Amino acid sequence: MPVGEKRLKISSYLFLAxxxxxxxxxxxxxxxxSFRTQTSxxxxxxxxxxxxxxxxxxxxxxxxxxxxxxxNSLLVSTVTTGVGLYLAxxxxxxxxx
Amino acid sequence: xxxxxxxVSKSRRKFFAPDSIFGYLTILPAxxxxxxxxxxxxxxxxxxxxxxxxxxxxxxxxxxQNYIFLFHDPAFKIAALNTLLYVMIVQIGKFAxxxxxxLLLMKKLPFRKLWRSLVLIPxxxxxxxxxxxxxxxxxxxxxxxNIFLHDIGVLSHPVAFLSNSSWALPSVILATIWKGFPFxxxxxxxxLQSVPKELYEAAALDGCNGFRKFKHVSLPGIxxxxxxxxxxxxxxxxxxFEAVWLTTxxxxxxxxxxxxxxxxxxxxxxxxxxSAAAALALVPVIFLFVFFILRKLKKD
Numbered sequence: 001m002p003v004g005e006k007r008l009k010i011s012s013y014l015f016l017a018x019x020x021x022x023x024x025x026x027x028x029x030x031x032x033x034s035f036r037t038q039t040s041x042x043x044x045x046x047x048x049x050x051x052x053x054x055x056x057x058x059x060x061x062x063x064x065x066x067x068x069x070x071x072n073s074l075l076v077s078t079v080t081t082g083v084g085l086y087l088a089x090x091x092x093x094x095x096x097x
Numbered sequence: 098x099x100x101x102x103x104x105v106s107k108s109r110r111k112f113f114a115p116d117s118i119f120g121y122l123t124i125l126p127a128x129x130x131x132x133x134x135x136x137x138x139x140x141x142x143x144x145x146x147x148x149x150x151x152x153x154x155x156x157x158x159x160x161x162q163n164y165i166f167l168f169h170d171p172a173f174k175i176a177a178l179n180t181l182l183y184v185m186i187v188q189i190g191k192f193a194x195x196x197x198x199x200l201l202l203m204k205k206l207p208f209r210k211l212w213r214s215l216v217l218i219p220x221x222x223x224x225x226x227x228x229x230x231x232x233x234x235x236x237x238x239x240x241x242x243n244i245f246l247h248d249i250g251v252l253s254h255p256v257a258f259l260s261n262s263s264w265a266l267p268s269v270i271l272a273t274i275w276k277g278f279p280f281x282x283x284x285x286x287x288x289l290q291s292v293p294k295e296l297y298e299a300a301a302l303d304g305c306n307g308f309r310k311f312k313h314v315s316l317p318g319i320x321x322x323x324x325x326x327x328x329x330x331x332x333x334x335x336x337x338f339e340a341v342w343l344t345t346x347x348x349x350x351x352x353x354x355x356x357x358x359x360x361x362x363x364x365x366x367x368x369x370x371x372s373a374a375a376a377l378a379l380v381p382v383i384f385l386f387v388f389f390i391l392r393k394l395k396k397d
Contacts (some may be wrong), residue, residue, distance in 0.1 A: 015197070024218065033230075
């Protein structure tokens with residue numbers, strides 16, 4: 001492989017790596033923060049996964065509001081998808097083209 | 098040509114023919130939905146913008162007074178300028194990033210399909226979740242960006258990116274670009290794949306290098322897609338309320354005040370007429386913009 005082509009390949013990998021960090025870091029950070037407590041965030045500020053606990057999830061599952069909003073979300077998504085699907089599929093099924 | 102003329106005049110005559118009543122009946126449900134859900138609110142909004150309507154008070158017709166008031170309001174000027182700046186930088190950023198990534202993902206890379214789907218994640222996240230994450234990232238005490246910049250020695254003191262008036266707009270712009278560029282990437286990827294391979298081979302035979310292949314083959318091939326994506330995305334960004342509202346809510350002061358936020362704030366002050374005028378102030382600009390893009394598209 002010629003030197004120029006190799007350099008191009010290395011630089012495109014580098015660019016890909018930078019882009020992926022920019023794109024995926026917030027996603028990773030969201031997951032990582034969801035496993036940390038407020039006090040740990042303030043006492044050990046870090047973007048690495050440290051002091052991971054399941055407390056936030058436990059609080060969410062045990063909270064009445066979370067369950068109600070989960071139920072509402074499921075209801076809205078099921079009903080809108082169902083009705084939309086029915087309405088959209090009705091003409092192609094009924095009519096003869 | 099002669100047959101075409103006859104067909105047109107025939108269909109014209111049938112426009113009012115009695116047997117076309119059935120045709121009108123079949124489009125009636127769709128028209129009802131369109132007029133009810135799009136036409137009525139739009140015209141009601143336009144009508145409201147000419148009244149001094151407030152909450153609990155139906156208001157009177159006051160002509161252009163709301164618009165005159167708006168153009169004398171310094172906050173409106175700031176909001177309009179911020180909107181212009183915000184839209185321009187966001188669109189340039191999305192275009193550059195979207196095109197660069199699309200070109201990169203066209204190359205033969207290992208796990209190319211994996212990278213293609215990973216790049217889509219920001220676009221697939223709900224806006225609320227995405228902007229909340231960015232708020233945590235920008236946080237002065239616990240945010241990842243401050244920690245990172247401190248660790249590599251750029252910052253000695255934490256910066257409150259979202260409540261510092263010179264950093265707030267760039268921070269919101271970065272978050273908006275992050276959320277929106279995958280749309281451009283997928284559209285560009287799809288367009289680049291539809292450019293015939295023979296053209297590249299011919300260009301290579303004529304002695305084009307990588308950049309000139311891009312300039313003379315790829316770019317003309319995806320030009321219509323660039324224009325359409327640019328138009329759709331600009332309309333979305335001009336109206337983007339959640340990006341700013343969920344991060345800075347237009348603050349600090351007027352640093353990130355853009356027109357949708359401005360309109361919402363006058364609505365919260367119960368000034369329905371003024372709010373409608375503020376929301377409609379951009380419509381002529383968008384209309385002109387769409388008109389020019391469509392004319393450019395027609396030329397191709």
